Amino acid sequence: MPELPEVETIKRELSKKIIGVKITDITINHNKVVKEPSQDLFKKQIQNSSIEDIIRRGKLLIFVLDKKFLIVHLRISGWLLYGEKDPKARAVFGLSNGKFLNYMDQRVLGELRLRSSFEDLSFLQRLGPEPFELTDKEFSEILKNKKTKIKVLLLDQNRIAGIGNIYAQEALFLAGIDPRRQALSLTEKEAKLLLKKIKDVLTEAIKYHGSSVDAYRDTEGKKGGMENRLKVYGRKGEPCYKCGRPIEKMSLGSRGTCFCKKCQR
DNA sequence: CGGGGCTCCTGTGCGC
DNA sequence: TGCGCACAGGAGCCCC
Numbered sequence: 001m002p003e004l005p006e007v008e009t010i011k012r013e014l015s016k017k018i019i020g021v022k023i024t025d026i027t028i029n030h031n032k033v034v035k036e037p038s039q040d041l042f043k044k045q046i047q048n049s050s051i052e053d054i055i056r057r058g059k060l061l062i063f064v065l066d067k068k069f070l071i072v073h074l075r076i077s078g079w080l081l082y083g084e085k086d087p088k089a090r091a092v093f094g095l096s097n098g099k100f101l102n103y104m105d106q107r108v109l110g111e112l113r114l115r116s117s118f119e120d121l122s123f124l125q126r127l128g129p130e131p132f133e134l135t136d137k138e139f140s141e142i143l144k145n146k147k148t149k150i151k152v153l154l155l156d157q158n159r160i161a162g163i164g165n166i167y168a169q170e171a172l173f174l175a176g177i178d179p180r181r182q183a184l185s186l187t188e189k190e191a192k193l194l195l196k197k198i199k200d201v202l203t204e205a206i207k208y209h210g211s212s213v214d215a216y217r218d219t220e221g222k223k224g225g226m227e228n229r230l231k232v233y234g235r236k237g238e239p240c241y242k243c244g245r246p247i248e249k250m251s252l253g254s255r256g257t258c259f260c261k262k263c264q265r
Numbered sequence: 266c267g268g269g270g271c272t273c274c275t276g277t278g279c280g281c
Numbered sequence: 282t283g284c285g286c287a288c289a290g291g292a293g294c295c296c297c
Contacts (some may be wrong), residue, residue, distance in 0.1 A: 001290070032274075059291080076290050077275085108274050109291070123292085147267065157292075165290070214289075215276090252271070255290065 002074040002216055003059060004131070004162030005205030005226065010080055011056045013219040017082055020056075022050045022096035023065075030090040033103065042114050046070065046093075053257040058127050058161030062118050071121065077215040078103070079194040080109035106215045119179040128159045130200050136188075139195040143183040150186065151179035154198075163198065163256050165234045166211055171198040173232040178264045179257050204229065232258040 002010075026043045028034060034042045049065035056062070061080075063070035072078070081102040085092055089102035091112060103112065118124060129138070142159050143150075153159055154168040162172070172179050174197035177190060186194065205211060208225035209218050213234055217223060231241055236249040240260040249258050 073291085075273095075292080106274090106276060107290080149268095152268090155291085253268085256288095 001076050001164050001166060001214060002078060003164035003167055003205075004169070004209035005202055006058075006079075006216055006224070007056050007059050007061055007074065007162075008206050009210045010219055011061060011141045013053050014080065014082065015054050015101075017219070018051050018095060018097075018101065019053065020050065021099075022048060023093050024096050025094040027092040027094075028090075029092070030105075030108055032108050032112065033090045033105065033112050034114075036113045036115065044114070046114055050096075057124055058130070058157055059164070060124065060127075067116075069115050069118045071115060071118055072103070073111045073123075074105070075107075075109040075111070077106040077108075077124065079216050080104065080219055081217065081221050082219040083221070104215070104217075123157075125215060126158045127161050128157060130161050131163065131195070131202060134160070134195060136192045139261070140188060140191045143186055143191055146183035148183050149179065149252060150177060150181050150183045150194075151257060152258070153183045155253065155255070162202070165257075166213065166230065167198070167201050167205065169233050170231055173259060173264060174201060176264055179252055179259050197226055232260065234258065 022231055023046055028039055031039065045068060049067060049198055051063055052066060053064035056065060061072040082103050083099055085100045086102040088104060090105045091103040093101040095101060112264060126222055137170060146153055151168050151172060154163050155165065171194060175194040177194060205226040208229060210216060210224035211226040212223035213227050218265060232247055235247045236258055237246050242246055242263045243260065245262050247258050249256060251257065
């Protein structure tokens, strides 16, 4: 799943390739991917726009065009493939440099929006702070008085931006914290450690170009590299790297959650 | 406020 | 071999 590190990887890779390039034509292959405006208007308005910048906010990718903003949310299975036109693409942007930017999305839960502004998107207005911008004190404030389970809170984009199901599980394992703990039950020391582990795992994941545990690929179509370095995600039944006991799996907030019963308290 | 469940959507992988 | 079904989940939404 594309989370902060995967979206950041896409942003960095594409920034080197398509800034200054013009979108010359658009093909939409699935009628659910364009959320606004209508598909026809979307195509008409994006035609001949040049790409001036790429911004990331949490898991959102924003292409700054000369007249509009193209806002891409990859959700679960979205990714962007640069190069040749791909027959499986849900949408294809033909570029003035002769290349194509393919919007890939197996499960079609992602979305494309073309707007004249982006700050007013409700998702962005409610979006919490980026983990890297958080101080220990601010993080403690977020956890304060919250009875929500710590893992569910980490996934709440309105509290903290960019963390998804993979890195929430990883950070909690690294910090030795049981995902079921109420957020308010964490001590100052635990909160500080957890924030550090969140930053550590996100930094490591960016360094390794993200995790390809599912559909996600980088803009060259290559796998990430972080998927081989994950400590608990997807490791149900396999031995814990710290204590050797089998990793367990449960459902939290209707999402799979792997953890070590002994190492996470 | 918290928790649970449903919805969107399709490809994969399992059991029979 | 092939069919059918459960499952994967980010985020919005509804209800209790």
